Amino acid sequence: MTAARATGVAVVVLLLAFLTVPSLVVIVVSFNPTAIMAFPPHGLSLRWYENALTYPQFQRAAVNSLIVTAAATLLALPIGTAAALALVRHRVAAHAVWAAALLSPVVVPGVAAGLGFLILAAGLGLLASRWVLIAVHAILVLPFVIRSVSVSVANLDPALERAAASLGARPSRVFRRVTLPLLRPGLAAAALFAVIVSVNEFVVSLFVSTRVTEILPVAMFTYVVNYTDPTMAALSTFFIAATFVAVFAAERWLGLARVFGLEGHARGGPSR
Amino acid sequence: MSAGKRVVALEGVRKAYGETVAMDGVDLAIDEGELLTLLGPSGCGKTTTLNVIAGFVVPDAGHVRIDGAEVTDRPAWQRGLGVVFQSYALFPHMSVADNVAFGLRERGVGRAEAGDRVREALALVRLQGVADRRPAQLSGGQQQRVALARALVIRPRVLLLDEPLAALDRKLREEMRAELKEIQRAVGTTTVFVTHDQHEALGLSDRVAVMCHGRIEQLGTPEDVYERPATAFVADFVGASSALTARATSGDLVEICGARIAVRLDRMLHTGETVRLLIRPERVALGSAGPNTIPARVSGVMYLGDHSEVRLELVDGTRLLASVRGRAAVSAGERVVAHLPEDAFLETR
Numbered sequence: 001m002t003a004a005r006a007t008g009v010a011v012v013v014l015l016l017a018f019l020t021v022p023s024l025v026v027i028v029v030s031f032n033p034t035a036i037m038a039f040p041p042h043g044l045s046l047r048w049y050e051n052a053l054t055y056p057q058f059q060r061a062a063v064n065s066l067i068v069t070a071a072a073t074l075l076a077l078p079i080g081t082a083a084a085l086a087l088v089r090h091r092v093a094a095h096a097v098w099a100a101a102l103l104s105p106v107v108v109p110g111v112a113a114g115l116g117f118l119i120l121a122a123g124l125g126l127l128a129s130r131w132v133l134i135a136v137h138a139i140l141v142l143p144f145v146i147r148s149v150s151v152s153v154a155n156l157d158p159a160l161e162r163a164a165a166s167l168g169a170r171p172s173r174v175f176r177r178v179t180l181p182l183l184r185p186g187l188a189a190a191a192l193f194a195v196i197v198s199v200n201e202f203v204v205s206l207f208v209s210t211r212v213t214e215i216l217p218v219a220m221f222t223y224v225v226n227y228t229d230p231t232m233a234a235l236s237t238f239f240i241a242a243t244f245v246a247v248f249a250a251e252r253w254l255g256l257a258r259v260f261g262l263e264g265h266a267r268g269g270p271s272r
Numbered sequence: 273m274s275a276g277k278r279v280v281a282l283e284g285v286r287k288a289y290g291e292t293v294a295m296d297g298v299d300l301a302i303d304e305g306e307l308l309t310l311l312g313p314s315g316c317g318k319t320t321t322l323n324v325i326a327g328f329v330v331p332d333a334g335h336v337r338i339d340g341a342e343v344t345d346r347p348a349w350q351r352g353l354g355v356v357f358q359s360y361a362l363f364p365h366m367s368v369a370d371n372v373a374f375g376l377r378e379r380g381v382g383r384a385e386a387g388d389r390v391r392e393a394l395a396l397v398r399l400q401g402v403a404d405r406r407p408a409q410l411s412g413g414q415q416q417r418v419a420l421a422r423a424l425v426i427r428p429r430v431l432l433l434d435e436p437l438a439a440l441d442r443k444l445r446e447e448m449r450a451e452l453k454e455i456q457r458a459v460g461t462t463t464v465f466v467t468h469d470q471h472e473a474l475g476l477s478d479r480v481a482v483m484c485h486g487r488i489e490q491l492g493t494p495e496d497v498y499e500r501p502a503t504a505f506v507a508d509f510v511g512a513s514s515a516l517t518a519r520a521t522s523g524d525l526v527e528i529c530g531a532r533i534a535v536r537l538d539r540m541l542h543t544g545e546t547v548r549l550l551i552r553p554e555r556v557a558l559g560s561a562g563p564n565t566i567p568a569r570v571s572g573v574m575y576l577g578d579h580s581e582v583r584l585e586l587v588d589g590t591r592l593l594a595s596v597r598g599r600a601a602v603s604a605g606e607r608v609v610a611h612l613p614e615d616a617f618l619e620t621r
C-alpha cells in the first residue's frame with residue numbers, strides 16, 4: 001500500500017468516525033447500569049430501556065407522535081401532490097410566489113415559526129388542541145413532499161395522460177389508472193421524508209405543545225431538563241434504530257437514489 | 273380520391289400560443305377511409321392541428337366537426353379517436369395486453385370479449401407472444417406496434433398518427449411505413465398522419481396537406497403536390513427545386529439569364545411579363561450546347577451513392593440544382609451547359 005493510498009484510507013475512516021461516533025456513544029451509554037451517563041459504561045444493563053418504555057409520559061408522547069405524524073403525513077401527501085402537479089405541469093399565475101410560499105417552511109427558522117404558530121393558536125383559542133400540532137407538522141413536511149413528488153411529475157410524460165384520455169378515460173380515471181400509479185415512487189419517498197421530518201421535529205412543536213399533546217421529542221427534552229439518567233440514551237437508541245430501518249427499507253424497496261431523482265427516470269413503478 | 277362521406281371537418285381554426293400562431297385559419301375536410309397526411313417543417317402547426325382534432329387542444333376560434341357534429345369543446349375522452357404518439361406513450365406500469373385493453377376497459381367491454389379483441393389487435397399488427405411483457409422489454413418497433421394495436425382496438429372513428437415512425441432507425445422506418453399502409457388499408461379507418469418527412473407523406477397518403485406557418489399551403493394527391501406545387505414553399509419542401517426568374521418573349525418562349533428557353537406551361541404567357549419558374553433537379557441535364565440550354569459554372573458536387581447533387585451557378589448568380597445518376601463527371605469550378613427540357617418547368621406564385 002502506498003503512502004498516498006494509506007492517507008486516503010485514513011481520511012475516509014476519520015470521516016466515517018466523525019459521522020458515526022456520536023451515535024455509537026449514545027448507544028453504548030444506554031446500556032449503563034448506573035444513573036449517570038458514564039462513558040465507558042461500568043457494566044451492562046437494560047434497566048434504562050425498561051424505564052424508557054414504562055415511563056407514562058413517554059408512552060403518552062409516543063402515542064401523540066404516532067397520531068400527529070400519521071395525520072400530518074396523510075394531510076400533506078394530497079396537498080403536496082396537488083401542488084407539485086400544479087407547479088410542474090401548469091402555467092400557474094405568480095408561479096415564483098407560489099413556489100416560494102410552499103417551500104418557505106424549510107428556510108424560516110424554527111423559533112420564528114414556532115412563535116408565529118403560538119401567537120396564532122392563542123389568538124384562535126386553540127392552544128390546547130392537537131389539531132394545531134397536526135397542522136404545524138403538515139406545513140413543515142409539505143416542502144419535502146412537494147420536492148419528492150415534483151421529481152416524479154417531471155419524469156411523467158404528459159403524452160401518457162393524453163393517451164389514456166384518447167382511449168376514453170375521463171380525467172378522474174386518467175388520474176387513478178395512469179398518473180397516480182406512475183407517481184408512486186415519488187409518493188413513497190414523500191411519505192418517508194414526511195415521517196422522518198415529523199417524528200424528529202422539536203423546535204416548533206415545543207411552542208405549540210401542552211403536557212397532554214406533546215410529542216416524543218418534546219417529552220424527551222422535558223425529561224432531560226429534569227433528569228440526567230441514561231433513559232434518554234436508551235430512547236435515542238430506539239430513534240436511531242427506527243430511522244435506520246426506515247431508510248434501509250426505503251433503499252431496499254424504493255431505491256433511494258431513484259426517488260431522490262439522482263438517477264435516470266423514476267418511471268416504471270416501485271417494484272424491481 | 274373521390275369525395276366520400278366527410279368524417280372530420282376543420283373550419284377556420286385558429287390557435288396561438290402567446291405570440292406564436294400555430295394555426296392561422298385552417299380549413300380541412302377529411303373523407304371516409306382516406307389517409308391524409310399533414311406535412312410540413314417543425315413549427316408549421318401540423319401537430320397542433322392533430323391535437324385539435326384529437327381534443328387535446330381547444331382552438332381559439334373556428335369549429336371542429338366529426339361526422340357533422342360540432343365537437344370543438346368536447347374533451348378528448350368523449351371523441352372516440354385513436355391516437356399514436358411519437359413517443360408511443362405506452363403505460364410503463366402495465367403489460368402489453370393491459371395497455372391494449374385499456375380503452376376496452378374504459379368502455380366497459382367484458383373480460384372475455386376484451387381478451388379476444390386484444391389478441392385480434394395484436395395479430396393485426398403482427399405482434400404475438402409478448403402480451404405479458406412490459407413495454408420497456410420491447411424494441412422500438414415492437415412498442416410502435418403495441419401503440420398502434422392499442423389505438424385500433426377501440427375501433428376509432430379516426431386514427432391520428434403523430435410522427436409515429438420518427439423514433440425508428442431508417443431501415444425499420446421503411447418497413448413500418450409499408451406495413452402501416454397495409455394495416456390502414458385492411459382496417460379502412462380514416463387516418464390523419466403527421467410527418468415532416470416528404471417520402472413518408474408521398475408514399476403513404478391518399479392526400480397530402482402541406483403546411484407552413486399555421487396555414488395549409490396546398491392540399492392534394494401526392495402527384496398534385498409533387499408535380500404541380502401551388503407555391504414555391506411546397507415545391508421546395510416536397511422534393512428540392514430551383515427557382516428561376518424569367519421574362520417572356522412570346523407565348524411559350526422566355527429568356528433566363530440571357531438564354532432563350534422554350535417552356536410549356538399551363539397557360540400562354542404575355543410578351544414582356546416576368547414569371548417565376550421552378551425546375552426539379554432530376555430534370556436538369558448536363559450536356560452539350562443545343563436548344564434550351566444555359567451556360568453555368570459548377571459550384572459544388574456532392575456524391576450521394578445512387579445519385580450526385582451538382583450545384584450550378586448561372587452568370588447572374590442564380591443557383592440551379594441538378595441531380596445526375598451515379599457519380600457526376602464534372603467537378604467544382606468547371607464550366608458546363610445545363611439542358612432544361614421545355615416540359616420541366618412549373619410556374620409558381
